[in-house]
Amino acid sequence: MMVYPGNPEVVIELAQDIECGASSNVSKMSLGSHTGTHIDAPRHVFKEGEPIDKFALEAFFGPCKVFDATSEEKQVSLYFVESKEIQKGDRVLFKTKNSERGFETFRNDFVFLSGEASEYLAKKEISLVGIDYLSIKEKGSKDNRPHTEFLSRGIPILEGIDLSRVTEGEYVISAFPLKIEGADGALARAVLIED
Numbered sequence: 001m002m003v004y005p006g007n008p009e010v011v012i013e014l015a016q017d018i019e020c021g022a023s024s025n026v027s028k029m030s031l032g033s034h035t036g037t038h039i040d041a042p043r044h045v046f047k048e049g050e051p052i053d054k055f056a057l058e059a060f061f062g063p064c065k066v067f068d069a070t071s072e073e074k075q076v077s078l079y080f081v082e083s084k085e086i087q088k089g090d091r092v093l094f095k096t097k098n099s100e101r102g103f104e105t106f107r108n109d110f111v112f113l114s115g116e117a118s119e120y121l122a123k124k125e126i127s128l129v130g131i132d133y134l135s136i137k138e139k140g141s142k143d144n145r146p147h148t149e150f151l152s153r154g155i156p157i158l159e160g161i162d163l164s165r166v167t168e169g170e171y172v173i174s175a176f177p178l179k180i181e182g183a184d185g186a187l188a189r190a191v192l193i194e195d
Helices: 078-082 097-101 115-123 145-151
Strands: 011-016 026-030 038-040 061-068 091-095 128-131 157-159 169-174 185-187 191-194
Touching: 078 115, 115 145, 145 157
Parallel strands: 061 091, 091 128, 128 157
Antiparallel strands: 011 026, 038 157, 038 185, 061 169, 169 191
């Protein structure tokens, strides 16, 4: 599995093995809280931020809008998001060229959400924002607004979603994070259902 540089690698090994006399197979897993498809909680960027287990479940299930931003070269811009019908309470996902390029190896030049677009969406008071890579912000950038604008308002960020087979439109999303007490983020199983 692709891992963001500097994050813990994924290690899965058998702790109990039927072939070695155990009554069942049991795996031991070690991985970071921001591995694969996951949700960022405010604690990810704020020392005293709310952890993942404090989010209301309503944010992770319900109507969702997917926007095709594959025309955006480097970042999903303010101009792009302003051109879309986005209302208070919307759950919003951005499909970018990231999905077309695949998720086999990490790419430093992934498409991200601009700071200005993040400010705009956060002020709209959307319920959830998501993007098709392991981070919503540019790698190495000092502009942390793609995290802080949302998380300071309690808007969860869904990262690492594969939208390669999804077209722009309205769906129902189910993307509940694992309930891990005090965690800064958690893995999620994100599914879009055609409305």
